[in-house]
Amino acid sequence: MSRIEQKFAQLNEQGKKALIPYITGGDPKPEYSVELMHALVAAGADMIELGMPFSDPMADGPVIQKACERALAAGTTLNKVLAMVETFRQTDTDTPVVLMGYLNPIEYMGYQNFATAAKKAGVDGVLTVDLPPEEADELVAVLKAEAIDTIFLIAPTTTALRAAKIANHASGYLYYVSIKGVTGSAALDTEAVAEKVAELQALTSVPVAVGFGIRDGASAAAISKVSDGVIVGSVLVNKIAELSEQPEKIAPALTEVLKEMRSAMDA
Amino acid sequence: MTKANTYADLMQLPDDKGHFGPYGGRFVSETLSYALEELEATYKKLSADPAFQAEFDKDLAHYVGRPSPLYHAERWSRILGGAQIYLKREDLNHTGAHKINNTIGQALLAKYTGKPRVIAETGAGQHGVATATVAARLGLECVVYMGADDVKRQSLNVYRMKLLGATVVPVESGSRTLKDAMNEALRDWVTNVDSTFYIIGTAAGPHPYPMLVRDFNAVSGREAREQSLKQIGRLPDALVACVGGGSNAIGLFYPFLQDSDVQMYGVEAGGDGVETGRHAAPLCAGKPGVLHGNRTYLMQSEDGQIIETHSVSAGLDYPGVGPEHSYLKDIGRVNYVAANDTEVLSAFRELTRTEGIMPALESSHALAYGRKLAQSMRPDQHIIINLSGRGDKDILTVAGIDGITV
Numbered sequence: 001m002s003r004i005e006q007k008f009a010q011l012n013e014q015g016k017k018a019l020i021p022y023i024t025g026g027d028p029k030p031e032y033s034v035e036l037m038h039a040l041v042a043a044g045a046d047m048i049e050l051g052m053p054f055s056d057p058m059a060d061g062p063v064i065q066k067a068c069e070r071a072l073a074a075g076t077t078l079n080k081v082l083a084m085v086e087t088f089r090q091t092d093t094d095t096p097v098v099l100m101g102y103l104n105p106i107e108y109m110g111y112q113n114f115a116t117a118a119k120k121a122g123v124d125g126v127l128t129v130d131l132p133p134e135e136a137d138e139l140v141a142v143l144k145a146e147a148i149d150t151i152f153l154i155a156p157t158t159t160a161l162r163a164a165k166i167a168n169h170a171s172g173y174l175y176y177v178s179i180k181g182v183t184g185s186a187a188l189d190t191e192a193v194a195e196k197v198a199e200l201q202a203l204t205s206v207p208v209a210v211g212f213g214i215r216d217g218a219s220a221a222a223i224s225k226v227s228d229g230v231i232v233g234s235v236l237v238n239k240i241a242e243l244s245e246q247p248e249k250i251a252p253a254l255t256e257v258l259k260e261m262r263s264a265m266d267a
Numbered sequence: 268m269t270k271a272n273t274y275a276d277l278m279q280l281p282d283d284k285g286h287f288g289p290y291g292g293r294f295v296s297e298t299l300s301y302a303l304e305e306l307e308a309t310y311k312k313l314s315a316d317p318a319f320q321a322e323f324d325k326d327l328a329h330y331v332g333r334p335s336p337l338y339h340a341e342r343w344s345r346i347l348g349g350a351q352i353y354l355k356r357e358d359l360n361h362t363g364a365h366k367i368n369n370t371i372g373q374a375l376l377a378k379y380t381g382k383p384r385v386i387a388e389t390g391a392g393q394h395g396v397a398t399a400t401v402a403a404r405l406g407l408e409c410v411v412y413m414g415a416d417d418v419k420r421q422s423l424n425v426y427r428m429k430l431l432g433a434t435v436v437p438v439e440s441g442s443r444t445l446k447d448a449m450n451e452a453l454r455d456w457v458t459n460v461d462s463t464f465y466i467i468g469t470a471a472g473p474h475p476y477p478m479l480v481r482d483f484n485a486v487s488g489r490e491a492r493e494q495s496l497k498q499i500g501r502l503p504d505a506l507v508a509c510v511g512g513g514s515n516a517i518g519l520f521y522p523f524l525q526d527s528d529v530q531m532y533g534v535e536a537g538g539d540g541v542e543t544g545r546h547a548a549p550l551c552a553g554k555p556g557v558l559h560g561n562r563t564y565l566m567q568s569e570d571g572q573i574i575e576t577h578s579v580s581a582g583l584d585y586p587g588v589g590p591e592h593s594y595l596k597d598i599g600r601v602n603y604v605a606a607n608d609t610e611v612l613s614a615f616r617e618l619t620r621t622e623g624i625m626p627a628l629e630s631s632h633a634l635a636y637g638r639k640l641a642q643s644m645r646p647d648q649h650i651i652i653n654l655s656g657r658g659d660k661d662i663l664t665v666a667g668i669d670g671i672t673v
Contacts, residue, residue, distance in 0.1 A: 055572040059296040108571030155298035181458040
């Protein structure tokens with residue numbers, strides 16, 4: 001059983017839902033990331049999505065675009081992101097880590113090189129935003145051989161037929177994108193999300209987590225009631241942006257946001 | 268497989284997943300997959316529909332002003348003393364470049380799908396102008412994304428778009444050029460996918476765009492082939508076109524791909540010189556990767572990050588290239604070369620002074636290489652250079668280089 005499966009099973013027993021924060025690896029500087037990851041876990045995170053920064057993050061809004069720019073300007077590379085996971089694993093062997101980003105840096109490194117390095121670092125899952133299942137066979141196979149889960153997106157525009165195909169490819173969890181738009185967009189329709197997530201849960205035994213548009217305790221609690229987990233990114237990355245010149249204040253600020261969500265979800 | 272068979276197979280590409288060999292495909296976030304499947308189905312249906320083709324042909328004749336002439340540049344050919352140079356005059360199209368061929372086609376698709384809003388990315392502004400033009404004609408709302416740096420260096424085209432009723436959005440992220448404009452257009456499309464048709468301006472992007480942009484531009488290659496047979500009495504010895512994303516080049520090349528005696532040259536932007544690293548020549552000096560929905564040659568760092576490009580022409584200032592060109596490079600059907608900024612400006616001035624034709628800086632890349640190629644050939648040989656656009660938009664840029672304030 002993979003670390004991600006174990007975590008969802010454990011939460012299920014406790015009657016809890018997964019809280020999955022996203023931060024961009026290397027934002028604002030590579031040397032802070034591991035400490036921030038530990039702080040997220042201490043504040044109640046069940047898993048972590050760690051962004052692999054990319055120069056052209058087409059599916060992201062301005063908040064995560066700027067995070068990528070900060071991380072790259074500070075010298076972050078894919079190898080450094082993998083090293084962050086390896087360091088994190090030295091003291092945390094329980095919390096799953098999913099790398100999230102775009103395909104090109106992985107292509108450049110080579111699928112097998114990436115999979116080997118990710119396995120060695122202790123990565124549990126990989127989500128490449130611009131790799132739909134039609135193009136994913138090779139990467140899925142290589143990652144599977146290293147027992148790394150491949151997480152796929154499902155969007156409001158995904159047809160039922162397509163969703164079934166994607167669910168077949170997916171392992172770890174399915175990431176339901178709650179709105180048509182980029183990361184950090186507003187206005188979340190909980191009822192529409194609930195309906196779609198229920199359809200997906202009927203299709204597959206893989207847990208369904210929901211992201212895009214979750215910004216506070218109330219929205220996290222509402223979405224966690226109708227899904228297996230909530231993913232929260234832009235609101236955290238915004239805090240990092242505000243405090244990038246006072247890095248010692250970042251961990252407490254992220255802790256505050258996450259604790260509010262955790263207690264609202266568990267209430 | 269014999270050479271002839273290989274070349275005949277080229278006419279069948281892309282395959283049904285949008286692949287040209289290992290290139291192309293559809294690398295997009297899930298929200299756009301449905302829109303692209305829908306576009307593919309619409310295009311498949313309409314491209315086989317004689318009524319749609321008739322409407323497209325009628326617009327090309329009566330609105331764009333096709334066919335465009337194949338002009339024998341006799342004086343320039345004589346001065347150079349080599350092959351006879353013929354110019355395919357896409358600069359004489361309505362709006363002044365080849366870009367209108369594709370926007371007419373895609374706007375017709377937009378009309379058939381009933382979407383009230385179109386968006387576009389633009390570099391030099393020619394595609395933005397062509398999109399704003401067809402949007403005005405069809406009464407569609409139009410938003411054009413343009414890198415903030417390009418907004419400055421192509422201010423005339425920005426104002427043209429505004430006069431046509433389009434909203435021009437300057438893009439401040441990244442390198443503030445064409446690639447960033449395309450990122451922003453994709454973000455808009457993801458957000459407004461129900462109401463919006465994305466008119467991509469070059470033969471790149473996710474499937475089916477590289478195919479349909481090629482098909483809409485191939486009218487220039489078909490005309491050039493017929494005109495060549497009629498005016499010269501045979502096919503040309505060589506074709507030359509500039510390559511940024513590569514839409515004018517693939518439009519000219521595609522109808523000649525099976526003609527194995529016709530040599531083809533795609534000319535990339537050499538900027539300060541390919542050896543300096545400051546250029547926009549992914550086919551000459553890049554490596555394959557994935558950007559903007561397709562796998563293709565890219566300008567990228569050792570960490571797989573897209574790097575900044577440099578070119579005097581905003582329209583070629585792009586780190587990628589259409590996937591079909593990547594495949595044509597690998598199999599050796601087309602030779603990809605580069606012309607640097609100095610050679611390009613020299614060719615711009617030379618054509619203006621010897622033939623009274625002011626070319627776009629983009630097209631001047633093809634002229635700069637075509638000039639050298641002609642000089643290496645005999646006077647009884649013939650080359651066709653795609654004069655993809657006119658140079659009026661570049662007057663302020665050239666004046667600036669000359670130190671003159673107009």
